[in-house]
Amino acid sequence: MTSASPLRVALAGLGTVGAGVIRVIDTNRELIARRAGRPIEIVAVSARDRAKDRGVDISRFDWIDDPAELAALDGADVVVELIGGSDGPALALARRSLGAGKGLVTANKAMMAHHGLELAQAAETAGVALKFEAAVAGGIPVIKGLREGAAANVIGRVYGILNGTCNFILSKMESEGRGFAEVLEEAQRLGYAEADPSFDIDGVDAAHKLSILASIAFGAQPAFGDVAITGIRNVIAADIAEAAALGYRVRLVGMAESGSGGLFQRVHPHLVPLAHPLAHVLGSLNAVVAEGNFVGRLFFQGAGAGDGPTASAVVADLIDIARGEYGPPYAMPAASLAAEPPAATGDRRGRAYLRFTVADKVGVLAEIAAAMRDAGVSIESLMQRGAMADGTVLVAIVTHEGPERAIAQALEKLRGSQSLNGEPMWMHILDS
Amino acid sequence: MTSASPLRVALAGLGTVGAGVIRVIDTNRELIARRAGRPIEIVAVSARDRAKDRGVDISRFDWIDDPAELAALDGADVVVELIGGSDGPALALARRSLGAGKGLVTANKAMMAHHGLELAQAAETAGVALKFEAAVAGGIPVIKGLREGAAANVIGRVYGILNGTCNFILSKMESEGRGFAEVLEEAQRLGYAEADPSFDIDGVDAAHKLSILASIAFGAQPAFGDVAITGIRNVIAADIAEAAALGYRVRLVGMAESGSGGLFQRVHPHLVPLAHPLAHVLGSLNAVVAEGNFVGRLFFQGAGAGDGPTASAVVADLIDIARGEYGPPYAMPAASLAAEPPAATGDRRGRAYLRFTVADKVGVLAEIAAAMRDAGVSIESLMQRGAMADGTVLVAIVTHEGPERAIAQALEKLRGSQSLNGEPMWMHILDS
Numbered sequence: 001m002t003s004a005s006p007l008r009v010a011l012a013g014l015g016t017v018g019a020g021v022i023r024v025i026d027t028n029r030e031l032i033a034r035r036a037g038r039p040i041e042i043v044a045v046s047a048r049d050r051a052k053d054r055g056v057d058i059s060r061f062d063w064i065d066d067p068a069e070l071a072a073l074d075g076a077d078v079v080v081e082l083i084g085g086s087d088g089p090a091l092a093l094a095r096r097s098l099g100a101g102k103g104l105v106t107a108n109k110a111m112m113a114h115h116g117l118e119l120a121q122a123a124e125t126a127g128v129a130l131k132f133e134a135a136v137a138g139g140i141p142v143i144k145g146l147r148e149g150a151a152a153n154v155i156g157r158v159y160g161i162l163n164g165t166c167n168f169i170l171s172k173m174e175s176e177g178r179g180f181a182e183v184l185e186e187a188q189r190l191g192y193a194e195a196d197p198s199f200d201i202d203g204v205d206a207a208h209k210l211s212i213l214a215s216i217a218f219g220a221q222p223a224f225g226d227v228a229i230t231g232i233r234n235v236i237a238a239d240i241a242e243a244a245a246l247g248y249r250v251r252l253v254g255m256a257e258s259g260s261g262g263l264f265q266r267v268h269p270h271l272v273p274l275a276h277p278l279a280h281v282l283g284s285l286n287a288v289v290a291e292g293n294f295v296g297r298l299f300f301q302g303a304g305a306g307d308g309p310t311a312s313a314v315v316a317d318l319i320d321i322a323r324g325e326y327g328p329p330y331a332m333p334a335a336s337l338a339a340e341p342p343a344a345t346g347d348r349r350g351r352a353y354l355r356f357t358v359a360d361k362v363g364v365l366a367e368i369a370a371a372m373r374d375a376g377v378s379i380e381s382l383m384q385r386g387a388m389a390d391g392t393v394l395v396a397i398v399t400h401e402g403p404e405r406a407i408a409q410a411l412e413k414l415r416g417s418q419s420l421n422g423e424p425m426w427m428h429i430l431d432s
Numbered sequence: 433m434t435s436a437s438p439l440r441v442a443l444a445g446l447g448t449v450g451a452g453v454i455r456v457i458d459t460n461r462e463l464i465a466r467r468a469g470r471p472i473e474i475v476a477v478s479a480r481d482r483a484k485d486r487g488v489d490i491s492r493f494d495w496i497d498d499p500a501e502l503a504a505l506d507g508a509d510v511v512v513e514l515i516g517g518s519d520g521p522a523l524a525l526a527r528r529s530l531g532a533g534k535g536l537v538t539a540n541k542a543m544m545a546h547h548g549l550e551l552a553q554a555a556e557t558a559g560v561a562l563k564f565e566a567a568v569a570g571g572i573p574v575i576k577g578l579r580e581g582a583a584a585n586v587i588g589r590v591y592g593i594l595n596g597t598c599n600f601i602l603s604k605m606e607s608e609g610r611g612f613a614e615v616l617e618e619a620q621r622l623g624y625a626e627a628d629p630s631f632d633i634d635g636v637d638a639a640h641k642l643s644i645l646a647s648i649a650f651g652a653q654p655a656f657g658d659v660a661i662t663g664i665r666n667v668i669a670a671d672i673a674e675a676a677a678l679g680y681r682v683r684l685v686g687m688a689e690s691g692s693g694g695l696f697q698r699v700h701p702h703l704v705p706l707a708h709p710l711a712h713v714l715g716s717l718n719a720v721v722a723e724g725n726f727v728g729r730l731f732f733q734g735a736g737a738g739d740g741p742t743a744s745a746v747v748a749d750l751i752d753i754a755r756g757e758y759g760p761p762y763a764m765p766a767a768s769l770a771a772e773p774p775a776a777t778g779d780r781r782g783r784a785y786l787r788f789t790v791a792d793k794v795g796v797l798a799e800i801a802a803a804m805r806d807a808g809v810s811i812e813s814l815m816q817r818g819a820m821a822d823g824t825v826l827v828a829i830v831t832h833e834g835p836e837r838a839i840a841q842a843l844e845k846l847r848g849s850q851s852l853n854g855e856p857m858w859m860h861i862l863d864s
Contacts, residue, residue, distance in 0.1 A: 024584050024726050034651065034764040035583045133581075139727035141581025148757070149565075149573025151467045152456050152747035219466065277733060280712045294456050295571035295744035301709060301731040312727035315584030325580070325757040332466040 004038035007322040008075055010102075012067040012093055013082030014047035017107055017134070019054040020311030021080060026056070032315065036322035040315070043075050071096035078103040078129070078321055080314060086110035098122040098130065103326075105317040107134035107310055113208035113224040116215065120334035129326040131317035136209040137162060137286040139309025140302040141316065146216045146290055147331040153292025155217040159255035162209040162267075164284035164304040165200035166232050166252040168192045171282045174240045174249060180233065192284055202231035203267040206254045210265055214256035216330050217290060219337055220263050226342035227254075227265040234425055235269055238385065239355055242396045243271050243427075246381075248353075249279045253430060263340035264348070269425075271353050273432040277301075346405035351380070351429040354397040354407070356414075357421045360387050364419040368395060375410035378402055392421050398429070436470035439754040440507055442534075444499040444525055445514030446479035449539055449566070451486040452743030453512060458488070464747065468754035472747070475507050503528035510535040510561070510753055512746060518542035530554040530562065535758075537749040539566035539742055545640035545656040548647065552766035561758040563749035568641040569594060569718040571741025572734040573748065578648045578722055579763040585724025587649040591687035594641040594699075596716035596736040597632035598664050598684040600624045603714045606672045606681060612665065624716055634663035635699040638686045642697055646688035648762050649722060651769055652695050658774035659686075659697040666857055667701055670817065671787055674828045675703050675859075678813075680785075681711045685862060693779070695772035703785050705864040709733075778837035783812070783861040786829040786839070788846075789853045792819050796851040800827060807842035810834055824853050830861070 011018055025032065025040055033039040044062035046069070064070055067089055070079050079097040081104060083090040090111050097104045098119060106112065112119070112135050123130035133143045137160070146158065161167050165187060172183045184201065187193035199205045211224040232252050240250050248271035257264040272279040277299045281287040286304025291297050303309035320326050330337055358364045365384060372379055378400040385394040399407065411424055443450055457464065457472055465471040476494035478501070496502055499521055502511050511529040513536060515522040522543050529536045530551060538544065544551070544567050555562035565575045569592070578590065593599050597619060604615045616633065619625035631637045643656040664684050672682050680703035689696040704711040709731050713719040718736025723729050735741035752758050762769055790796045797816060804811055810832040817826040831839065843856055 020726070027725070028584060028586055031586055031651070032584060034768060037759065037764075139724075140730060141577050144576060144581050145573050148752060149576050149748055150744070151751045152460060152464060152744045154460055154463055219463070275714075277709075277712060280709060282707075292571075292744060293459070294452070294740040296735045296738075296741055298572060299731075299733040301733075303728045306728075308726040309728055312582070312584045312724060316581055319583045320580060323759045325759060327469065327755045327757060332469075336466060 006039040006041040007036065007318060008041055008043045008077045009080055009318060010044040010070040010073050010076035011042055011080045011082070012046045012070055013084065014045060014054055014058065015082065016307040017310045017314070018047065018082045019056050020307030021314050022056045022058070024311045024315045032319060036319040038322055040318050040322055044070060044073055046070055067093050068096055071100045071102060076102060078105060078318065081106040081108060084108055086114040091115055094119055095122065098126050098128060101126045101128055103129035103321050105131045105314055105321070107132070107314055109135040109205065109208040109212060113211045113222060116212065116222045117334055117337065120329040123329055124334055129321045130329040131320065131326060132212070133317050134310045134313035136212050137288055138302070138304040138306065139312045140286060140288065140300050140304065141313070142213070142288045142300045143216060145298065145300055146213065150290055150292050150295055150298060151331065153295050155290055155292050157255065157257045157291045158213050158217040158288065159253055160288035161251055161278055161281050161286055162206040162254045162304070163200050163252060164286055165193045165197065166206070167281060168284040169201070170232060170235065170240070170250050170252065173237055174244065177237060177241065179237045180235060201233055203229040203252065206252060206267045210254035210256055210267060213288065214263060214265055215337065217256065218258040218263065218340070219332055220258065220340045221337045223263060223265065223340065223342065226263065227267060228345070230268045232269055234423065238394050239425060242355070242383065243353065246398065247274055248272060248429070249274065250427065251278055253278065258340070259343065262343035264343035264345065269427045271427050271429040273430065275432040276430060278430065346403060346408070348404045349401055350404065350431070351401050352399045352407050353427040353429060354399070355425040356395040357392045358395055358419050359421065360391055360393045361419070365395060367417060367419055368414065371410045371413040372397070374413060376402070376406045377410050438471040438473040439468070439750060440473055440475045440509045441512055441750060442476040442502040442505050442508035443474055443512045443514065444478045444502055445516065446477060446486055446490065447514065448739040449742045449746070450479065450514045451488050452739030453746050454488045454490070456743045456747045464751060468751040470754055472750050472754055476502060476505055478502055499525050500528055503532045503534060508534060510537060510750065513538040513540060516540055518546045523547055526551055527554065530558050530560060533558045533560055535561035535753050537563045537746055539564070539746055541567040541637065541640040541644065545643045545654060548644065548654045549766055549769065552761040555761055556766055561753045562761040563752065563758060564644070565749050566742045566745035568644050569720055570734065570736040570738065571744045572718060572720065572732050572736065573745070574645070574720045574732045575648060577730065577732055578645065582722055582724050582727055582730060583763065585727050588723045588725065589687065589689045590645050590649040590720065590722045591685055592720035593683055593710055593713050593718055594638040594686045594736070595632050595684060596718055597625045597629065598638070599713060600716040601633070602664060602667065602672070602682050602684065605669060606676065609669060609673070611669045612667060633665055635661040635684065638684060638699045642686035642688055642699060645720065646695060646697055647769065649688065650690035650695065650772070651764055652690065652772040653769045655695060655697065655772065655774065658695065659699060660777070662700045664701055666855065670826050671857060674787070674815065675785065678830065679706055680704060680861070681706065682859065683710055683713070685710065690772070691775065694775035696775035696777065701859045703859050703861045705862065707864040708862060710862065778835060778840070780836045781833055782836065782863070783833050784831045784839050785859040785861060786831070787857040788827040789824050790827055790851050791853065792823055792825045793851070797827065799849060799851055800846065803842045803845040806845060808834070808838045809842050
């Protein structure tokens with residue numbers, strides 16, 4: 001097909017994605033060579049267990065016990081890091097590979113969220129590629145969409161559904177009217193959720209991805225530590241039913257916004273109006289919206305996880321490297337990324353959904369309404385729903401547009417009230 | 433910001449998009465320079481009327497009367513062609529620019545559909561860029577999404593809503609229950625449709641874009657002449673109401689598929705199920721779906737036209753060129769693109785919507801049903817709707833899945849029937 005010299009790849013980590021990368025390159029070998037201008041060849045692999053059956057033949061590759069040694073491998077141009085984890089062997093390999101002048105492709109969102117800036121500087125110093133399309137939204141080329149496709153625009157906001165596990169659970173809770181715990185268990189059985197699901201359902205995974213997107217969109221240093229994170233653990237079936245009755249779907253939305261007040265980054269359950277494309281992202285899909293000052297609203301959707309889609313993104317990065325089509329990892333030199341302070345959220349204006357689980361007794365509604373009034377929260381609608389199995393009653397409120405500070409104040413006033421059972425649920429309502 | 437030498441741009445055509453390109457570069461100058469690694473500067477412009485007020489100051493650029501002379505301009509690295517038209521001055525300028533070793537960026541779908549192969553070869557020979565993101569789906573980076581983002585995949589199908597005028601009309605017909613002619617007139621008044629709307633509403637514009645997408649997706653030579661085209665002129669309000677009652681929305685879908693039988697390319701009104709993301713593409717938006725053998729279904733949505741979005745795509749191409757991140761225009765060398773024969777459609781299987789306008793008399797239904805039976809078309813549902821203003825009756829049929837050949841045969845049997853008024857309407861039903 002082509003006589004150009006191959007791009008030689010050393011692959012660390014042979015879980016489902018690693019095996020997927022081998023499968024993509026095997027299956028689409030000729031096409032990839034045509035598109036890349038030269039063959040892409042895996043030359044060496046490293047993983048914990050050499051003998052494990054992964055459904056792909058790895059005997060043709062050099063086996064290296066210690067992944068860190070891939071960085072020093074003479075016969076490799078690029079290292080693909082699929083070990084995972086923000087630090088440890090993944091980070092050691094990344095540092096050594098870039099330091100040795102090898103390109104690096106990674107799907108490691110935790111590592112990029114925590115150490116992306118350092119790694120980008122190392123890549124730029126060495127004049128090699130650092131690419132991480134697979135770290136955000138799996139197979140969807142959203143890093144490329146922001147870094148290149150929307151490059152002519154000042155991006156005002158970037159937001160989306162960044163965790164397929166949460167979206168699977170929320171979609172299923174809605175379509176089947178079931179509770180969180182029950183659906184989580186099913187998701188675990190089906191392989192949509194991990195045995196320890198906290199990284200997903202508590203929003204940490206989405207926050208990793210959000211901080212990467214924000215960095216590229218706004219030309220800001222990654223600031224994972226500044227992401228305000230709330231997961232979906234406290235979303236109950238009644239919230240979803242209430243939202244549906246109002247014309248909304250509940251989605252875990254990661255949102256980042258850049259403005260004069262600093263960098264706003266939040267992962268939080270939202271009510272998404274049916275007129276918004278994010279409301280129609282079902283099951284384990286991911287989707288990202290970017291709003292540019294000339295292009296308007298761009299919307300990208302696809303599989304956010306899984307071996308095929310994630311491997312597809314890894315190999316797309318390798319193709320870019322084979323073509324020589326890469327530049328600064330964050331679209332601009334890492335040294336020029338701004339260190340933006342986190343934005344205060346009190347002045348943010350919007351509508352909110354608030355749900356209280358309360359004792360079924362006289363005066364509770366008045367107490368809640370008084371707290372809202374005293375804090376200056378204007379109520380659009382208030383619904384009180386019959387007793388739950390445990391005798392408690394739900395009160396769901398939708399507010400008019402107002403500052404978030406007022407809602408925080410109202411909730412503060414109600415803290416410790418004898419009438420309330422458990423924490424109130426506060427979800428933001430996404431504008432359409 | 434940067435001391436690197438600027439990318440010097442000569443701009444031909446100062447309509448809304450041309451003025452938009454100037455505005456994008458003026459407004460986002462610093463950011464673009466950071467992302468591109470060097471400034472992007474317009475140095476010369478050419479258009480028909482020097483004096484016309486375009487809302488941007490063009491006095492700072494060299495004015496060149498004859499656009500073709502931009503190709504010979506010593507001080508320019510890249511020519512942006514926004515003249516339009518498949519041949520004539522646009523093509524002359526494109527040929528001369530590439531021949532003179534200048535990169536070319538164009539938003540000209542007609543020229544790329546007709547002459548893309550020749551121009552790509554010229555660009556490759558000269559070793560310069562030929563980029564045309566703005567030619568398909570306006571601001572949506574879908575060329576990049578296919579050429580790079582999905583590059584690791586064998587693409588099975590690429591399809592989408594490629595004409596904003598048609599989608600605006602169909603959306604409005606649905607939401608307001610109005611007829612085609614009336615809504616078209618309003619679209620013209622609002623600037624969503626041209627005074628001569630035939631390129632849009634008859635599907636030619638969508639077909640131009642489809643042939644460009646197909647070429648990149650499948651590594652095939654552009655074959656605009658092989659696109660089977662039907663526009664939306666014959667969609668009536670009752671079709672949209674009938675579709676809605678069945679759980680579908682009517683959309684003009686351009687679809688391309690590559691298989692052993694050759695290259696299938698068709699622009700045709702479709703019934704899109706509400707579960708499909710294309711059903712939720714409203715108004716003048718565009719959207720593209722690409723299905724890859726590893727990534728699964730990718731979905732891109734955004735503004736398909738307008739000066740801001742289109743200019744955003746033009747400048748994104750310029751940024752890629754400034755970065756040196758470009759390669760063969762069709763992702764692989766033009767000489768290696770396959771000349772694929774058009775696929776026969778008879779064997780294509782699917783469900784269909786058929787609508788007949790018939791005389792209100794006994795026996796008509798039986799005649800239609802007999803034609804279906806004789807051709808082997810299996811009917812899933814048949815609805816007969818009360819008399820229209822002119823006394824005719826509508827018969828709407830949804831078929832079970834079957835070969836398109838059978839439906840064509842049934843319609844052939846009915847041709848010339850005294851019972852039928854006008855041509856039957858045949859829409860394909862998109863699988864969800």
